[in-house]
Amino acid sequence: MFADELKTLRRLGVRHVLLQILNFVSVLASGLMIWKGLGLITNTESPIVVVLSGSMEPAFYRGDLLFLTNPPSQRYKTGDITVYKVPGADIPIVHRVLETHDFVSKEENLVAASPVVQKQLLLTKGDNNHIDDIELYQGLEWLERKHIVGKVRGFLPYVGYVTIAMNDFPQLKYALLGGLGLLALVQRE
């Protein structure tokens, strides 16, 4: 099956193979640059997330794609849908803010640079859950601004199901990567 491809590779030489690898790597590098650039603009570590659980149904189902921002000059309000990570747990949770408590500094000479400087305590709850998220906070009583990855601004249904499928069936991930690698190596252009 690969006899034709091997013959082509041998004819074209080592330099051609190296050029193909370079093309492949530059595609990966530009993808990474776009991702990190988006993270810088939106001020979050992961500007696009996939919904993993059903705790926000019927608004968000498993496999939906969410676009996040984390504006440093705005405080979070009730009703905002936030993605947060509790220290000690790795999975980000997408829930809605139920309560906000802003500690406004009363010092006379303090000029607040932005609302982020003031301490803000938050409590969240998933739309599909009956009670708030206290159990998920791993000992914390309130969430603080530093735990929050971002606020949901936009929404795209179903697109993220590919990543969930790849996590649940790792063979699919290896097959896809292997196929892409092979295709990149034996392409004529």
Added chain:
Amino acid sequence: MHTLYSRVNNVSAMVSTCLMVLLGAISLSSLLFTADPKGTLSISSIQVFPGNARRYSNKNQDFTFVNFNLTADLTPLFNWNTKQLFLYVSAEYENKQGVRNEVVIWDRIVRRKEDAGLSVAGRNKYVFRDVSASFKDAPPAHYTLKYNIMPYVGVLTYGEAARTVDPVPFPERQDLS
């Protein structure tokens, strides 16, 4: 141009481009709808009772119980790109220590246009407590009805539909007798 591979390549490129343009157009079309419906919200009764905190059963805490009347016609918010409407009644107040609070006490998900004409006599669904565990000497609170439009594709939008006209004071704590 005549191999299976190039045909599949061209068709999939065309389909994905068309799909992306369509999704972009749908999400942009939501900008055309600028409805701003208003309703009325009034508090019929409010009481403060003492109790125990949920986590630490020997810590005393004040709980406020609010009954409210709400009327609003939110049907102008439903368009072809509206998946559901998330409504929430929240209390905005500043407590004695100067901490500004906003607490959601009731919410509802509206999925169909027919259910969007609201007339609700409700009470708080969620526990209404203060960070400092007491509502004593807190200035009066404003209660608001806000909504969040969740689209099929696109940007989430927020708005305020109703607000209590006068601020509602917190009563003295009643003892459970």
